[in-house]
Amino acid sequence: MATIKDVAEKAGVTVTTVSRVLNNRGYISEETREKVYRVMREMQYQPNEIARSLSRKKTMILGMIIPTIAHPFFAELTNYIEKHASKLGYKILLCNSRMDQGKEKEYIDMLTSNRVDGMFMSSHTLEVDEYKKLKQPIITFDRRIADIPYVSSENEQGGIYAAELLLKKGCRRIAHITGNLGLDLLSNQRTNGFVKSLRGRGVEPIVFELGPDVFDSEGYERVITELLEQYPDIDGIFASGDILAMNVIKVCMSKGIDIPGRIKLIGYDDIEMASLVSPALTTIRQPLEEIAKRAVQLLDGLIRGEEVQHDNVLPVTLVERSTT
Amino acid sequence: MATIKDVAEKAGVTVTTVSRVLNNRGYISEETREKVYRVMREMQYQPNEIARSLSRKKTMILGMIIPTIAHPFFAELTNYIEKHASKLGYKILLCNSRMDQGKEKEYIDMLTSNRVDGMFMSSHTLEVDEYKKLKQPIITFDRRIADIPYVSSENEQGGIYAAELLLKKGCRRIAHITGNLGLDLLSNQRTNGFVKSLRGRGVEPIVFELGPDVFDSEGYERVITELLEQYPDIDGIFASGDILAMNVIKVCMSKGIDIPGRIKLIGYDDIEMASLVSPALTTIRQPLEEIAKRAVQLLDGLIRGEEVQHDNVLPVTLVERSTT
DNA sequence: AACTGTATGTCAACCGGTTGACATGTCAAA
C-alpha cells in the first residue's frame, strides 16, 4: 500500500504538504492541491486510518453491545444506529454478548483496547460497578446506571396502554409474560404500569416471568404452553416483546385457540414483522429510529465533551391491529 | 490511559520486558511476569490495539458489507459470522450499503483505509471491475466474481425442490416471485431451477420480478397484489425469500385467499421467523450457520496466505410446514 | 524600502506499541 511518503515523493513535495492537502490546513495553492490529488488517485492511495487514529487519539469507531443481532428488535435498532452514526462519520463495531457475562466483559475490554470513541450498551448482564468503572463515553438503552445518560421509552405508559385496551375489549382473566425481571431494566416498568393499571380496576393479572436463560423460541413456547394449560380461562395476554407475542400466536394456533376470538393479545416494540404476521399484531410501538437517533446524538455530544441530557424517555404509541 | 511505559516504570522493568510479557516471547521469569501483570491490573492497563495494529500491520478486524442488517436474513447471517469470527479473535465492522452504489463504494474505501484484515461482501451493487481491483482478502456470498472465493448454496436445487413439491401437491397454475434478476447473483439460479423443472413437466410458470429498488414491504405488497389480480387462478407460489413469502401470506389473508387451501406457498432461506408465523412457512432451508462458518474459515485462510477453495456450495433442504 | 499574506520546505517530536541486535549476568550441567 502506498504511504504518504510515496505520494509526496511522486508529487515532488514533502509529506507535510501532502498532510496539509489531506487535512485542509495551512496555505496550499490550487495547483499543488490538484497535483497531490492526482498522484493520490494514480497510486490509489488510501490514508492509513490506523496511523491517523494513533496520532489524533480518535478512531471514529463506536461499539455496539447487544445480546444478539439475530433478534429483530436489536437488528432494527442497530440498523438505525448505523444509519445515523454513519452520517456523522462514525463506524460501528458489532458485539453480540449472547447474554453471557464473560463475553460482555471481553467485549468491553476489546472496545477499550481498540480505543473506540464511545459505546452503546444494550446488553446489561454485569454488575452496576463494572459499568461505573468505565471512563469512555457511553450511552445505555433501557437502563439507568449512575450518571450514564440513557435512552428509553415510556415503558410504564406502554403497560398502561396495554392494560386499558385489554380491559376495554372485555378481558377479565389477564396474563402478562415478561422477560427476566431480575436484570434491573427500565423495561420492567412495562410490567409495573400494566399490573398497577389492572389492579386499579380490580383485576389481578397472572404474571409469568421468563428465566434468565430463556431467550429462544423453544423456551418461549414451553413457558407459554405451561401458562395456557395452567390457566385455561385466560382471555387476554400482554407479552413484553413482539417475538414473544408471535410465539403466543403460534402456540395458540396449535392448540386451536382463536386470537382475537378467545384470547386478545398485545405485543411490545412494533418490529417490522409485527404488521406482517397473521393475525397482524396489536402492539405498543417504540419509536426505534428516534431512539437510535437520540442515542447517536447523545454519544456524539459526550465525545465532543458537551453536557448532555441524562434522561431521554421517548413516547410510545398503541398500534391496534388484529390480535385485539 | 496508562501506556506500556507507565507500566514498565511502575514495575521497575523496561518496555521491552513488558512487551515480552504481553506477547509471550523470549525468556521471562515467572516472578517478573507476575509482577508485570499485577501492575497492569493495578493501573487498569489496556494495551493500545491501534498502536499494535500499526506496527504489526494487522488489525484483526473484518468488514461485513450487507444491504441492511434490518433484514432478518442478513441479521442471522451476520450473527453467525460474528459468532465464528470472534472465536478466531476477529471483530466485525458493520456496513449497511442500503443497496446504494455510492455507499457501498464509500464503505469499501473506508474498510481499506482502516486496514481491515479482510471483508465479507454480501451486497453487490457495483460493477465487476470494481471488485476485481480490490487486493484485500475477500469472500463473497452468492456471487462469483473472477477468482474471489465465494460461498453459496445449491440455489438451482432449491428451485427444483420447490417446483417438485408444488407439482406433487397438485398445483398447475404456478407463479414465481423473485428479487431483481439483473444483479448477476447466484440466487437467480433458484429461478432457473424452478422454471426448468416446471417446464420439464409441461407447466409454464408466471415469473414476477421485483424492480431493483424494491426492498421494502410496501413494494412487495404492491407487486404481490398486482400478481394476484392479474392471475386470479394461481394455485401455487414460490417466493425467493421468506420475508417475501410472508408478504404473500399477508396479502392473501387480506383478500380472503386461503393458504394452503387455495394457494400453496413456498419460501426460501428458512429464517427463524419462518417457523413462527401462521401458517408456518414451507421453505427451502439454507444452512446459514454452515455458510457463515465456511465463510469465516475461508477468509481466515486467505488472510493467512493459504490457498482456499474457490467454489463453496452448500446443500439446501426442503422444510415442509403448513403452507403447502 | 518595509511589510504582509501566501506558499512551500525542513526538521523533529509524538502517538504507543513491536522487534531485532547486542550486552550482561546468573546458575547449573558437562
Next chain:
DNA sequence: TTTGACATGTCAACCGGTTGACATACAGTT
C-alpha cells in the same frame, strides 16, 4: 573451567501519519 540455557537490559528503528516551530521565497501593498 567451560558452556549454554535463562533472564533481563539498552538502544534504536519502524509502523504511517500529524503537527508545531521556524526558514525561505515571492508577489503585492503601502
